[in-house]
Amino acid sequence: xxxELGELNREGFARYKADVKNEGKPFFPxxxxxxxxxxxxxxxxxxxxxxxxxxxxxxxxxxxxxxxxLYAPPADPGxxxxxxxxxxxxxxxxxxxxxxxxxxxxxxxxVGIPTICLILLLGLPFYxxxxxxxxxxxxxxxxxxxxTVLSMAVLTWKGATANEALGSELVxxxxxxxxxxxxxxxxxxxxxxxxxxxxxxxxxxxxLGQGAxxxxxPNLSAIGATNDAAFFLQYIQNPAAFGNKVMGSYSYLGQxxxxxxxxxxxxxxxxx
Amino acid sequence: xxxxxxxxxxxxxxxxxxxxxxxxxxxDWVDERTAFVKGTxxxxxxxxxxxxxxxxxxGSATLTAFIVQALTGAILAMYYQPSAAIDPQTGKxxxxxxxxxxxxxVTLGWxxxxxxxxxxxxxxxxxxxxxxxxxxxxxYKYPRELTWITGVLLLATGMLMGFTGYLLPWDQTAYWATAxxxxxxxxxxxLGPWLAQFLAGGPEIGNYTLAKFYAIHMxxxxxxxxxxxxxxxxxxxxxxxxxxxxxxxxxxxxxxxKVPTGRRAGLVRPSGxxxxxxxxxxRSGGSGGAS
Numbered sequence: 343x344x345x346e347l348g349e350l351n352r353e354g355f356a357r358y359k360a361d362v363k364n365e366g367k368p369f370f371p372x373x374x375x376x377x378x379x380x381x382x383x384x385x386x387x388x389x390x391x392x393x394x395x396x397x398x399x400x401x402x403x404x405x406x407x408x409x410x411x412l413y414a415p416p417a418d419p420g421x422x423x424x425x426x427x428x429x430x431x432x433x434x435x436x437x438x439x440x441x442x443x444x445x446x447x448x449x450x451x452x453v454g455i456p457t458i459c460l461i462l463l464l465g466l467p468f469y470x471x472x473x474x475x476x477x478x479x480x481x482x483x484x485x486x487x488x489x490t491v492l493s494m495a496v497l498t499w500k501g502a503t504a505n506e507a508l509g510s511e512l513v514x515x516x517x518x519x520x521x522x523x524x525x526x527x528x529x530x531x532x533x534x535x536x537x538x539x540x541x542x543x544x545x546x547x548x549x550l551g552q553g554a555x556x557x558x559x560p561n562l563s564a565i566g567a568t569n570d571a572a573f574f575l576q577y578i579q580n581p582a583a584f585g586n587k588v589m590g591s592y593s594y595l596g597q598x599x600x601x602x603x604x605x606x607x608x609x610x611x612x613x614x
Numbered sequence: 615x616x617x618x619x620x621x622x623x624x625x626x627x628x629x630x631x632x633x634x635x636x637x638x639x640x641x642d643w644v645d646e647r648t649a650f651v652k653g654t655x656x657x658x659x660x661x662x663x664x665x666x667x668x669x670x671x672x673g674s675a676t677l678t679a680f681i682v683q684a685l686t687g688a689i690l691a692m693y694y695q696p697s698a699a700i701d702p703q704t705g706k707x708x709x710x711x712x713x714x715x716x717x718x719x720v721t722l723g724w725x726x727x728x729x730x731x732x733x734x735x736x737x738x739x740x741x742x743x744x745x746x747x748x749x750x751x752x753x754y755k756y757p758r759e760l761t762w763i764t765g766v767l768l769l770a771t772g773m774l775m776g777f778t779g780y781l782l783p784w785d786q787t788a789y790w791a792t793a794x795x796x797x798x799x800x801x802x803x804x805l806g807p808w809l810a811q812f813l814a815g816g817p818e819i820g821n822y823t824l825a826k827f828y829a830i831h832m833x834x835x836x837x838x839x840x841x842x843x844x845x846x847x848x849x850x851x852x853x854x855x856x857x858x859x860x861x862x863x864x865x866x867x868x869x870x871x872k873v874p875t876g877r878r879a880g881l882v883r884p885s886g887x888x889x890x891x892x893x894x895x896x897r898s899g900g901s902g903g904a905s
Contacts, residue, residue, distance in 0.1 A: 365865070392724070402718075415785060417785055432773075474752070477752075
């Protein structure tokens, strides 16, 4: 019993080689036949998906069938109301971002958890060193696997169904914001608040409990307590000049709109 | 007729010999230097456990999905133009227009693009299923640890392929998803900001980003994947595939400690008298598969 694991491993593998040699079946043509059938299925499924995608679409490919459109409109760095959405196998990461959305923790979702997962996967043969291979005798491994699959499935599902609040819905909140922040009846901040809701600011920022809180964008509920409208006017036209490399410039909105936005931000003192 | 048949028979062997020589001489010449016949035999004419299951075709299915990606990708690269500049004819970005023309104008272009687009998802799904199968079978254990590691690296490379390929159509979905993706890289400690800047290639996502992603997607990562697949398949061939762990005739199964009759233990299947102590492990009876 006291024999070393390495010795047992080598003996087991020697037995394996002898068994395969004596009682195994030839890889060619018997096993490779199954591989070939399976490969044909893979190619057929791929062709089928391509056909369903193409023939299901209409309106020159911009309106999709079951599998979605052939393409979205061309890339336009100027728009801000577009909801970023990765391919489905990154949905879990996409949703992790919403869980760890505060600026100090966002790196846990983006780098921390994926790195830990990768290390755990790479190291698997080195921390699971028992020779036992039967699933019924590997309860820890099986429970861990089930939990991993479940959490990936839940995160992917949540990421797939997550809805960013749409500008048209957020506009309805403007009167409430005005009341809470005390700029009711003031024209410029109200116009700014409407723009704020419509221009996709809340795809990254949060404001009075709304918004995505992505990419470490701060909560703007009380941003007005820190600076005045003149500062915000400069900032939103060129965030990079203030050391913000993540946020883009919003100067394309035009001076009157920018003034309104700046007034709205300055009026946001945290609310009651 | 009766006279021609034997004459043909006389001529055929000589002609056949000449043809055989003509065909075989260059093959012999190559084989003498590469031993590819030995290699092919080593790969094809080996034995696998007789109880391998359909689940164990997932690996070759993943390989097939990758080959589909490589072939369709090579065709797409002949028509695709990685440029974010505005095409004066269409008024749309060049990359976007080239994808439109592949889909609408190039013969069967829609099929090639569709296969590449959806083949990517098929590839990723199969990677995960294949990994799940290996985990279930405990097939990553001694001596197949390195096979597992190359497999995990293939999974990571495959995901990176998905990330870099997603930008290339240069539509709104692609652009904004990549904008978020690059910013995510930027949140990493130490290397993050540098990596984000390298990927974007400029103050904002534009032409340089597109060219960079294209080069990574169709030169760098495919090279890495080809190399990793080569190592992976070499290791699988060298170390063999495992039996399903629940199989009664599992290759390499434990044998009863020592058969006291003096017969050589180990290679010989137990006759049934020695396995009383561990009934679940071995199946007595059966004439053995030595055929």
